[in-house]
Amino acid sequence: MDSFDIIVVGAGPAGLGFVRSLSGSGLKVAVIERLSEAVLADPPEDGRDIALTHASEDIMNKLGMWPHIPEDACGVIKDAKVVNGHSDYALHFASAGSGKDYLGRIVPNHLIRRAAYEEVKGLPDVTLICDASVEAVSTGRVVLENGKTLKASLVVAADSRFSETRRKMGVGAEMEDFGRVVIVCEMSHTQPHDGVATECFHYDQTLAILPMNGAVSSVVVTLASDKSEAAMAMPDAAFAADIQARFGNRLGKMEMASPRVAYPLVGVFAKRFVAPRFALVGDAAVGMHPVTAHGYNLGLTGAVILAESVIQAVNEGTDIGGINVLLPYERAHRKVARPLYLGTNALVKLYTDTRLPAKILRRAALRLGNVLPPVRARIVQQLTQYGA
Numbered sequence: 001m002d003s004f005d006i007i008v009v010g011a012g013p014a015g016l017g018f019v020r021s022l023s024g025s026g027l028k029v030a031v032i033e034r035l036s037e038a039v040l041a042d043p044p045e046d047g048r049d050i051a052l053t054h055a056s057e058d059i060m061n062k063l064g065m066w067p068h069i070p071e072d073a074c075g076v077i078k079d080a081k082v083v084n085g086h087s088d089y090a091l092h093f094a095s096a097g098s099g100k101d102y103l104g105r106i107v108p109n110h111l112i113r114r115a116a117y118e119e120v121k122g123l124p125d126v127t128l129i130c131d132a133s134v135e136a137v138s139t140g141r142v143v144l145e146n147g148k149t150l151k152a153s154l155v156v157a158a159d160s161r162f163s164e165t166r167r168k169m170g171v172g173a174e175m176e177d178f179g180r181v182v183i184v185c186e187m188s189h190t191q192p193h194d195g196v197a198t199e200c201f202h203y204d205q206t207l208a209i210l211p212m213n214g215a216v217s218s219v220v221v222t223l224a225s226d227k228s229e230a231a232m233a234m235p236d237a238a239f240a241a242d243i244q245a246r247f248g249n250r251l252g253k254m255e256m257a258s259p260r261v262a263y264p265l266v267g268v269f270a271k272r273f274v275a276p277r278f279a280l281v282g283d284a285a286v287g288m289h290p291v292t293a294h295g296y297n298l299g300l301t302g303a304v305i306l307a308e309s310v311i312q313a314v315n316e317g318t319d320i321g322g323i324n325v326l327l328p329y330e331r332a333h334r335k336v337a338r339p340l341y342l343g344t345n346a347l348v349k350l351y352t353d354t355r356l357p358a359k360i361l362r363r364a365a366l367r368l369g370n371v372l373p374p375v376r377a378r379i380v381q382q383l384t385q386y387g388a
């Protein structure tokens with residue numbers, strides 16, 4: 001039986017962020033990942049462009065990840081607008097006055113994954129076990145599909161919102177199947193985006209257009225599941241023309257700049273984030289609807305909080321898997337994540353409800369947001385200072 005201090009299941013951006021945050025602690029860490037190491041080293045594009053808060057950018061800098069991300073592959077979000085249907089009226093979030101030059105950055109997910117791998121691969125105390133999957137998990141013990149048993153003081157599940165490790169440890173989760181699918185891609189356009197991110201809530205679809213480098217935007221379309229197959233099957237030119245029209249031709253002529261990728265939308269919130277010798281990080285703890293772009297921001301912040309608690313235990317010579325070490329993470333993460341999760345789900349429902357009261361309420365919500373400066377200021381502050 002191989003012994004480690006910590007076993008992390010899942011080498012996604014949250015799991016690797018957690019592992020990187022532990023470096024220098026002297027802890028012996030094993031990371032179990034289903035994918036091959038070649039894929040971790042050069043992950044394929046998955047269509048997701050991740051909007052990052054200043055807090056996430058700061059963490060990625062501290063963890064050495066940011067320098068691995070090519071500047072010309074990212075976007076800078078200077079301002080953001082929320083538009084209701086085809087109305088010209090917008091709720092506006094500006095970086096001006098926030099003390100920062102921009103609201104956030106936007107980075108392709110595969111580059112975040114690659115950067116995290118680059119920073120973890122050479123760490124002396126980390127063993128990457130790739131092409132591997134978990135057969136069984138119990139307190140402080142993981143059995144791989146090949147029959148090998150690993151032991152540790154702490155097992156951390158970072159194996160996505162549909163975490164098998166979470167289920168195998170008997171930790172339940174609230175799941176919200178939105179019955180919707182998000183289609184993501186990048187598109188080029190003839191008019192400049194000026195660094196403005198726009199979220200358009202149409203009655204049958206939500207469309208987010210996020211500024212990438214140059215005259216390219218990340219396009220995120222949310223639509224009912226029964227409509228998504230047809231949208232995915234549309235020829236490129238027809239899909240591009242449809243997005244251009246839905247966006248009111250604001251960016252001029254739009255053309256496809258990457259393939260489309262579809263993700264079914266299921267929100268997940270674990271009943272507990274910790275148990276003795278066990279913790280959940282990233283989407284395994286909280287899998288957000290992407291409309292408010294909180295998922296990775298939240299996962300990374302949580303991973304760092306957990307790592308800090310573990311390092312403190314090492315410094316104090318206490319058991320790193322003890323519940324007293326894990327509970328501060330549970331409390332801190334839940335306090336931030338719960339309102340964001342519920343708020344995002346409520347927003348999704350309000351903006352996909354086609355009944356008249358909802359239509360009136362959402363129009364009112366936008367206007368209220370504009371006339372109540374504290375509401376806007378709080379959201380801008382969240383993006384620029386506080387993090388997820």
Ligand SMILES: Cc1cc2nc3c(=O)[nH]c(=O)nc-3n(C[C@H](O)[C@H](O)[C@H](O)COP(=O)(O)OP(=O)(O)OC[C@H]3O[C@@H](n4cnc5c(N)ncnc54)[C@H](O)[C@@H]3O)c2cc1C
Binds near residue numbers: 133159161284293
């Ligand atoms: C369309 C879309 C847009 C998004 N936009 C944003 C955004 O703008 N901002 C933002 O902050 N977030 C965004 N997110 C959310 C963000 O992508 C996720 O929060 C983030 O990727 C979660 O990282 P993770 O490491 O927890 O999980 P994952 O990225 O799911 O990684 C899990 C890893 O675990 C591995 N694994 C799974 N099961 C096993 C197993 N049994 N054994 C071993 N390994 C296993 C997988 O191979 C994978 O490598 C978006 C998500 C989507 C779908």
